[in-house]
Amino acid sequence: MQTFNEIIKTMGNPKAFMEIHRQEAGYRPLQDRIHDFSEVEQTLNTRERKLQASRCMDCGVPFCHWACPLGNKAPEWNDALYKGDWQLAYRLLNSTNPFPEFTGRVCPALCEKACVLNRFNHEPTTNRENEAAIVEAAFREGYIQPRTDIVRNGKKMAVIGAGPAGLAAANHLNLMGYQVTVFEKNEAAGGLLRYGIPNFKLNKTIIDRRIRLLEQEGIVFRFNEEFATAIPSADDSSSFTLHSLFEFDAIVIATGTPTARNLKAPGRELRGVHFALELLSQQNRVLAGLELPKDERITAKGKDVLVIGGGDTGSDCIGTAHRQGCKSVTQIEIMPKPVEGPEDPQNPWPNWPRTLKTTSSHEEGCIRRWNINTLEFLGKDGKVTGVKVQEIDWKPNPSGGRPIMVEKGQTEIIKAELVLLAMGFLKPEHPEYPANVFVCGDSANGASLVVRAMASGIETARKVHSFLSKDHK
Numbered sequence: 001m002q003t004f005n006e007i008i009k010t011m012g013n014p015k016a017f018m019e020i021h022r023q024e025a026g027y028r029p030l031q032d033r034i035h036d037f038s039e040v041e042q043t044l045n046t047r048e049r050k051l052q053a054s055r056c057m058d059c060g061v062p063f064c065h066w067a068c069p070l071g072n073k074a075p076e077w078n079d080a081l082y083k084g085d086w087q088l089a090y091r092l093l094n095s096t097n098p099f100p101e102f103t104g105r106v107c108p109a110l111c112e113k114a115c116v117l118n119r120f121n122h123e124p125t126t127n128r129e130n131e132a133a134i135v136e137a138a139f140r141e142g143y144i145q146p147r148t149d150i151v152r153n154g155k156k157m158a159v160i161g162a163g164p165a166g167l168a169a170a171n172h173l174n175l176m177g178y179q180v181t182v183f184e185k186n187e188a189a190g191g192l193l194r195y196g197i198p199n200f201k202l203n204k205t206i207i208d209r210r211i212r213l214l215e216q217e218g219i220v221f222r223f224n225e226e227f228a229t230a231i232p233s234a235d236d237s238s239s240f241t242l243h244s245l246f247e248f249d250a251i252v253i254a255t256g257t258p259t260a261r262n263l264k265a266p267g268r269e270l271r272g273v274h275f276a277l278e279l280l281s282q283q284n285r286v287l288a289g290l291e292l293p294k295d296e297r298i299t300a301k302g303k304d305v306l307v308i309g310g311g312d313t314g315s316d317c318i319g320t321a322h323r324q325g326c327k328s329v330t331q332i333e334i335m336p337k338p339v340e341g342p343e344d345p346q347n348p349w350p351n352w353p354r355t356l357k358t359t360s361s362h363e364e365g366c367i368r369r370w371n372i373n374t375l376e377f378l379g380k381d382g383k384v385t386g387v388k389v390q391e392i393d394w395k396p397n398p399s400g401g402r403p404i405m406v407e408k409g410q411t412e413i414i415k416a417e418l419v420l421l422a423m424g425f426l427k428p429e430h431p432e433y434p435a436n437v438f439v440c441g442d443s444a445n446g447a448s449l450v451v452r453a454m455a456s457g458i459e460t461a462r463k464v465h466s467f468l469s470k471d472h473k
Contacts, residue, residue: 013082016054022123023052027360034322037199037287040360041105041129049133052126053081059116063350064127067114069455070096070103074111074127081130090138093131098171099210099454101139102164102193104132105202107451114350122342139209146216153177155468158248160227163191164450165441166254167210168457169464170219173252176465180219181248183240185226188288191256193450195281198316200323200360204288227255242437250436250464254457257425257442263308267377272384274298276313276422283320300326304415306387307331308374309422312359317420319361330367330414334405336394337370375411377419386413438464 025042027033033040044052056078064074073092080089093100107128115124138144155178159170162184174180188194190207215221228241245251260275262268279298286292300321307314307321310333318329337356339345344353362368376388391409427446430439440460441453 013054014058016051016082017057017117017120017125020051020055022055022117022126023048024126025129027363030364033200033360034364037283037323039105039203040200040319043133043136044129049130050082050084053078053130055117055123056082056125057116063114063116064111064125067110067350067352068096069110069449069452070458072096072111072127072131074125077134078125078127078130081134086134086137086141087143089134090143093134094138097131097454098168098458099164100131100135101206101210102202103451103454104128104135105206106193106197108449110352110449110451113352118342119349144213146213147175150175150218151177152179155179155249156247157181157250157252157464158183158245159252159254161191161254161256161441161443162186162189162221163254163256163441163453164193165256165443165453165457165460166191166252167214168454169252169254169440169461170457171214172458172461173464174214174217174219176461178249178465182219182221183225183227184221184223185255187223189221189223195284196277196313196316198280198320199284199287200319201316204284227253242433249468250438252457252460252464253430253433253437253439253443254441254453254460255428255443257428257447259426259428260421261423261426263374263421263423265374265376267379267384270377270379270384271382272379272417273377273419274421276307276309276317276420279320279420280313280316283324298418300324300329300418302327303417305329305418305420306414306416307420307422308387309333309420309424310335310368310370311422311424313424314420314422315359315361317422318366319359319364321418321420322361322364326418328367329365330369330416332372332374332389332414333368333370334373334392335370371408373405378413384416384419386415387419388413436467438467 025044027040028042056075058075062075065071077089077092080092109128111127112124118124157173157178157180159166159180159182162182170180170182189211194204194207282298301324303326305321305326307317314331321329338354340356344355347354371392372389373392374387374389377384378386378388388411390411392405393408394403395406397404425447428443438460440456442448
């Protein structure tokens with residue numbers, strides 16, 4: 001067994017966290033980035049990135065590993081990165097994470113909040129940025145190549161949905177030897193990665209690059225085919241049911257959470273009131289080359305915009321509205337304002353702190369308000385012109401459970417020619433499926449993080465393999 005001194009000698013720089021401060025790459029200048037949809041994040045040079053990797057303490061108990069749904073081995077690949085072994089760093093990263101180019105861009109980095117350095121001085125290791133740097137170097141240097149050594153086992157798998165959960169499940173099953181076919185209702189793969197997350201956070205060429213690799217490794221993608229829980233009508237040949245997949249040994253359903261949470265206030269039918277994904281998905285399609293008639297285009301150009309919902313989707317709407325040339329943006333949230341500062345007394349380290357989050361989109365200009373209830377959409381000639389709202393408060397529920405909402409202030413009207421509903425998604429309800437049908441990702445657990453969807457896809461793939469191994473003995 002190695003002594004402590006021997007272990008210390010294997011580490012790159014055991015005192016780096018005491019000598020080097022956290023350095024983030026930051027964003028492109030505001031006045032540059034709001035005029036295009038290119039990714040807003042910048043990158044550090046190789047020397048600075050290696051120095052940031054050296055700050056990882058190689059903790060005896062790596063809480064980053066505990067916090068990551070994928071179980072990423074951050075201390076190991078950070079150490080390899082610091083020592084300049086980018087290929088080893090990628091191998092260690094890829095051993096737990098099939099698509100680090102996605103999480104390296106859009107993951108909220110649960111691992112960083114659980115980092116011991118975050119507890120020590122609120123300067124955790126830059127794991128997410130390091131992860132993105134490692135995988136981009138791996139693509140650039142040719143470390144990532146299609147697998148040609150996959151031995152097929154003669155069994156066929158269907159995966160319904162090409163979002164992060166479906167892609168992770170398909171990738172894992174394919175590498176285990178199954179012939180995988182992925183069915184996707186949209187014209188391209190990615191799910192919310194492609195149609196929900198703006199290009200300024202995730203350029204879609206990154207998704208295309210990965211899909212090409214998966215296809216080269218044998219996964220078959222079939223697009224514009226929508227899964228239906230009921231038998232499709234005679235004139236709807238694009239829909240299919242489980243009964244039409246009889247030739248597959250098992251089926252994975254990864255259809256996400258397609259139903260957005262609605263706000264059934266008076267005036268909801270007015271033109272100009274849209275679900276957030278209507279704006280976001282359309283904008284991404286337009287950037288991909290889709291041409292739309294003027295009357296079908298959802299645009300914030302020259303308009304006062306109101307975003308209802310304080311989460312990441314709402315933030316994405318803000319950034320998109322700025323790039324479309326909006327006049328102003330206001331974001332309202334019915335819940336109280338989160339705690340400001342690095343620590344959350346109600347959810348202490350190493351758990352995720354529910355603190356105030358300011359995104360790159362917020363920095364671009366936005367009025368933010370909390371404890372605001374929406375009462376009515378107001379309009380003229382069938383078009384929305386404003387929203388009647390009221391400040392509220394929350395009181396403890398004597399019987400426990402959800403707090404009670406009470407009126408606090410006077411009603412007021414927020415001017416808006418475009419209203420975007422970004423209040424989350426409804427968890428799907430599934431019927432009872434045959435034993436060889438599995439559900440994963442958001443479709444099984446409700447809307448969550450990309451990294452959790454990927455972890456669920458991998459876990460489900462393992463369950464499928466275990467089921468088929470027992471079934472065919």
